[in-house]
Amino acid sequence: xxxxxxxxxxxxxTSDTQGLTDWNQYLAEKKRNLRRHILQTEQxxxxxxxxxxxxxxxxxxxxxHIVPRNLDPNLVFNYNNILVSCDGKHFNELSDTSISSCGHxxxxxxxxxxxxxxxxxxxxxxxxxxxxxTGQIKPSDxxxxxxxxxxxx
Numbered sequence: 001x002x003x004x005x006x007x008x009x010x011x012x013x014t015s016d017t018q019g020l021t022d023w024n025q026y027l028a029e030k031k032r033n034l035r036r037h038i039l040q041t042e043q044x045x046x047x048x049x050x051x052x053x054x055x056x057x058x059x060x061x062x063x064x065h066i067v068p069r070n071l072d073p074n075l076v077f078n079y080n081n082i083l084v085s086c087d088g089k090h091f092n093e094l095s096d097t098s099i100s101s102c103g104h105x106x107x108x109x110x111x112x113x114x115x116x117x118x119x120x121x122x123x124x125x126x127x128x129x130x131x132x133x134t135g136q137i138k139p140s141d142x143x144x145x146x147x148x149x150x151x152x153x
Contacts, residue, residue, distance in 0.1 A: 001049055001137075001150070002125050004118045009079040010037055017077045023069055026077075035063055038084050048083035048118055049102040050137075061086050064102075066117055068110050080119060114149040 016030045036056060039045050045054050047061065054061045064085035067075050075081040085102045116124055127147040129138045139147030 001118055001128060002051065003122050004042055004048055004083060006080050006119055007042055013079055020077060023076050031063055035061065035084050043084055047086035047102055049085055052086050054084065054086060066119065067112065071110055109153060114146050115153060116146050116150040
């Protein structure tokens with residue numbers, strides 16, 4: 001996980017979401033444009049959590065609300081609350097889609113006091129230790145409780 005610097009709100013996002021009150025009202029084509037913009041300009045085509053490389057032309061990723069939509073309706077269209085996450089397929093290419101990781105796992109379990117937000121925590125990479133051979137991520141000694149929570153979520 002690394003710190004993601006959110007850029008300016010793209011004008012198309014502001015105009016596309018003006019007057020919307022529900023995420024489901026936001027058209028799929030417009031969401032694709034937003035995913036592409038975030039991936040290319042802010043995330044270097046990497047998943048916001050596992051840093052797996054995302055193929056811009058695939059459908060193996062989704063718009064991720066850091067604070068889940070159901071927990072804070074005021075953040076649903078807040079650009080700084082939206083990143084792009086993989087669908088967990090980087091960990092095991094042979095696994096079926098019922099195994100979820102990255103963004104899908106935290107729906108309903110999010111705790112703002114424990115989750116390490118990649119937009120807000122500037123030294124987030126220091127909270128984790130990585131095994132380059134296995135890809136395993138473990139908490140560092142910096143804040144084991146928060147790092148463990150973030151990994152398990």
